[in-house]
Amino acid sequence: MVLKVFFPSCCSSADSGILIGRWISEQNSAVILAVVHFPFIPVQVKQYLGEVQRVTKVSVSVLGSWSNSKQEKEESLSEFLEDLGTIFCHEPWIQISKEGDSKFWSCSTLQKPSKNPQEEEIILVYYDQRKVMLSHLHPPLDTAGQRAEDASKLSAIFDTVARSQVLFMTDRYDEGPIKLTHWQSDGVEASIIVELMKQASVPACMLLTFLLSLLSGICRSRVLKFWPLSFLWSKLSTCEQLGHRLQHLQVISSNKKAQNQNQLMRKANIFVSLLIDVALGILLMSWLYRKNRIGHLADTLIPVADHVAEELQDLLQWLMGAPAGLKMNRALDQVLGRFFLYHIHLWISYIHLLSPFIEMILWYVGLSACLGLTVALCILSDIIALLTFHIYCFYVYGARLYCLKIYGLSSLWRLFRGKKWNVLRQRVDSCSYDLDQLFIGTLLFTILLFLLPTTALYYLVFTLLRLLVVIVQGLIHLLVDLIDSLPLYSLILRLCRSYRLAAGVKFRVLEQQDGKPLRLLMQINPLSYGGVVQTYRLPTYSCYPKDSWASLCKKLFLGELIYPWKHKGEKQN
Amino acid sequence: ELAVRGPRLQLRSLSAATSAVWLAAYGLFALSENSMVLSAAIFITLIGLIIYLHFVKIDQESLLVIGSLGIQVTSSYASGKESTTFIEMGQVKDVVINEAIHMQKVIYYLCILLQDPEDPQGVSEVVPLFQSSKPRLDCLIEVYKSCQEILEQRKTAPQSS
Numbered sequence: 001m002v003l004k005v006f007f008p009s010c011c012s013s014a015d016s017g018i019l020i021g022r023w024i025s026e027q028n029s030a031v032i033l034a035v036v037h038f039p040f041i042p043v044q045v046k047q048y049l050g051e052v053q054r055v056t057k058v059s060v061s062v063l064g065s066w067s068n069s070k071q072e073k074e075e076s077l078s079e080f081l082e083d084l085g086t087i088f089c090h091e092p093w094i095q096i097s098k099e100g101d102s103k104f105w106s107c108s109t110l111q112k113p114s115k116n117p118q119e120e121e122i123i124l125v126y127y128d129q130r131k132v133m134l135s136h137l138h139p140p141l142d143t144a145g146q147r148a149e150d151a152s153k154l155s156a157i158f159d160t161v162a163r164s165q166v167l168f169m170t171d172r173y174d175e176g177p178i179k180l181t182h183w184q185s186d187g188v189e190a191s192i193i194v195e196l197m198k199q200a201s202v203p204a205c206m207l208l209t210f211l212l213s214l215l216s217g218i219c220r221s222r223v224l225k226f227w228p229l230s231f232l233w234s235k236l237s238t239c240e241q242l243g244h245r246l247q248h249l250q251v252i253s254s255n256k257k258a259q260n261q262n263q264l265m266r267k268a269n270i271f272v273s274l275l276i277d278v279a280l281g282i283l284l285m286s287w288l289y290r291k292n293r294i295g296h297l298a299d300t301l302i303p304v305a306d307h308v309a310e311e312l313q314d315l316l317q318w319l320m321g322a323p324a325g326l327k328m329n330r331a332l333d334q335v336l337g338r339f340f341l342y343h344i345h346l347w348i349s350y351i352h353l354l355s356p357f358i359e360m361i362l363w364y365v366g367l368s369a370c371l372g373l374t375v376a377l378c379i380l381s382d383i384i385a386l387l388t389f390h391i392y393c394f395y396v397y398g399a400r401l402y403c404l405k406i407y408g409l410s411s412l413w414r415l416f417r418g419k420k421w422n423v424l425r426q427r428v429d430s431c432s433y434d435l436d437q438l439f440i441g442t443l444l445f446t447i448l449l450f451l452l453p454t455t456a457l458y459y460l461v462f463t464l465l466r467l468l469v470v471i472v473q474g475l476i477h478l479l480v481d482l483i484d485s486l487p488l489y490s491l492i493l494r495l496c497r498s499y500r501l502a503a504g505v506k507f508r509v510l511e512q513q514d515g516k517p518l519r520l521l522m523q524i525n526p527l528s529y530g531g532v533v534q535t536y537r538l539p540t541y542s543c544y545p546k547d548s549w550a551s552l553c554k555k556l557f558l559g560e561l562i563y564p565w566k567h568k569g570e571k572q573n
Numbered sequence: 574e575l576a577v578r579g580p581r582l583q584l585r586s587l588s589a590a591t592s593a594v595w596l597a598a599y600g601l602f603a604l605s606e607n608s609m610v611l612s613a614a615i616f617i618t619l620i621g622l623i624i625y626l627h628f629v630k631i632d633q634e635s636l637l638v639i640g641s642l643g644i645q646v647t648s649s650y651a652s653g654k655e656s657t658t659f660i661e662m663g664q665v666k667d668v669v670i671n672e673a674i675h676m677q678k679v680i681y682y683l684c685i686l687l688q689d690p691e692d693p694q695g696v697s698e699v700v701p702l703f704q705s706s707k708p709r710l711d712c713l714i715e716v717y718k719s720c721q722e723i724l725e726q727r728k729t730a731p732q733s734s
Contacts, residue, residue: 002641506657507645525657
C-alpha cells in the first residue's frame, strides 16, 4: 500500500538526525513533527518521548532517519543511520535523504522481516507546521453530528499537530540534552501585549462580575415588579435590548475558561461586537451633541407631531365628505368622523402640555446612546411607537368595529338562510326560528349590510397607516438584530488570518522526477464568508413574523387585531 | 491531473455591452442635462466587469486524483481566484458518466458519487464536475478511463499489503 509521509516544510534545511512523530497505521501515514540532531543518547531520547506522550496523549515515537548531506552521499553515515533502526525499533523505518541543494529527495523504507529496502510507493506531502497547528478544521455544514465517529483522516493529522504543542516549546537556545528542529526552533513566539492582557484580565473580570451581580439584583427587586411597571418594561424594546446586553456581559466576565473552540469564538465575538457597538454609539452621541443638534431635534419634534395631527384631520374631513367618489352613509360618517377628530384634539393638547419638557427629556435620553448604537436604535423605535400612539388607537377602534360588524353579519346571514351555529358541536345546524325572530334578524341584517362600506373604509385607511408604522419599526428592529448577531471577530479573523478557520485542504503537485517519490504541497482551504457567518452566528431574542402571508390576509379581512412580531420570550395564550 | 479550459472572454461581446450601456447613458444625459448620469454609467460598467470576472467567468476547471488521498476539484476564475474542494478517498464511492435530459437534447456529465456513512450500498450525494466548461462525450470518456484506473488500484491495494 502507498505510504504517505507528512513532512513539515520548516525542517527541509535541518541537519541530519532522526525523525520523531506519530504513525497512523489505519491510514498508513506518518506525521513527522520534529528532527532530533546528533549527538544524542538513545535512552534520553526515549525518556523525553515518554514524557511528551504522557503530557499530550499523542503517541509520539521515533519514525526514521533524515540525512542532509552537503556533498556526495557519505557511506559511513548511511550505515550508521541504518544501525539506528535497530536501536529504535519501529516498523516501518523511514529513511529520507537529501543531497546538496537538490529539490528531489530519496525515500525508502525498511521492513523488519525482510531486511532489505522495499520498493514501496511513497508520497511526500509538505505542510506548514505553524498554520496547521493553529487552524481549526470545520466539519461540513450539512452533516452535523453523525460523522463524529467516522473522523476524517485529515482531522487526525490536524489533531496530532495541534495537541503536540508542548513539543514545540523548546528552541535551540535551550540547554537540554536533546536538540530539536521544528517551526519554533529559532525562538519561541510570544507577545508582551498578550501576556500583559492575560494578567490584567483576571482582576477586571472579577470587578465586572461584582458590578453585574449588583445590577441584576436591583433589576430583580420587587419594586419593579408591580403591574403597571412590569407591563411597561415588557412593551418597551429598549429594556429587552438592555437585558440582552447584560446577559452578554455576564458571559464575557465569567471566570471559567472556554472549553472548546466554539465557546472561545463566541466569547470573542460578543466582546468585539459590544466594543464596536459602544464605539459607534459614542460616535453618534458626539455627533448629536456637537452643534446642539439635540436641541434642534427637540425643537422640530413638536411641529412634526402637529403636522401629523393636521394631516390626520384633513384625512378625516376627506372621509367625512365623499371620498374617492364613494357615497357614504351621512349619519354614521359624521359620528365616526367627529369621534376621531375629538381624539386628535385631545392628543394635540397633550403634546402641547408636554412641550416645555421635551428638550430636557430628549437631552437625557440621548445620553444613553453611549451604551451602544443598538440601544439608540431601540430608543428611536420606542419614540416612534409613542408618537404614533393615536394611530394605534384609531386602528384598534376601527378594527373592533369592523370585526363586530363582520361577526354580526355572518351570524345574521345564517339566520337569513335558516341555520344556526351550534356551540356544542362546533358546526352549523339548521334551526327553525319564530316569525318575529326572523323579522328582526332580517331587519338588522339589512342595516348592517348597508352600513358596511362606511366602516370598511375607515378600517382600511387606519389599517394602512398602522401597517406603515409597523414596517418602519420592523426595519429598525431588523437592523438591531443584524448588529447583535453578526460575528465580527470571526469575520475579521477570516480576512486577516484565514488559515485559522479551515474548511479543508488543497494539494498542489510539485515538480517530479522519475524514480523519486511524488511530492505534494498541502495548503489550508479557508472557510467561505457565508460559512463563517452561519457557523458563528450569535443567538438573539429575534422578532420574526409569526403568521404566514395567507393567515395575515385572513386576519386583516376578518378584522382581528394583528401583532406581527413575536418575541422569543413571550408566552403564547 | 486533468484540466479543461473554457472559452476565453470575447472582446466583441465586451465592447458591445460597454457601448450599449454608454449610448443609453448619453441618451439620458441629452434628456436630463445631468452629468451624474455619465459618471454613474462608467462606475456601473467598471463594477459590473469586476463582478463578472471575479464571480462568474470560469476560465479553467481541473481535476486532481491522488490514489491514496482523494480527489480535488478546482475552478479558476478569470480574475485569478481559485476555488477548491477536496474529497477524501474514504468518502468516494465511484466516478460515473450520467445522462440528463435538458430541454430537447441529452447531455452527458461526469460526476462523483459519495458514500453514505450509514448505508454501505447507498449514495449520499452526487457531485457534478466540469459544470461550466461542459466538455463533450469523447473528452469525458478519456477522463473517465483515467479515473477508473486509479480507483481500481484503490480496490485491489488493501488485499495485497
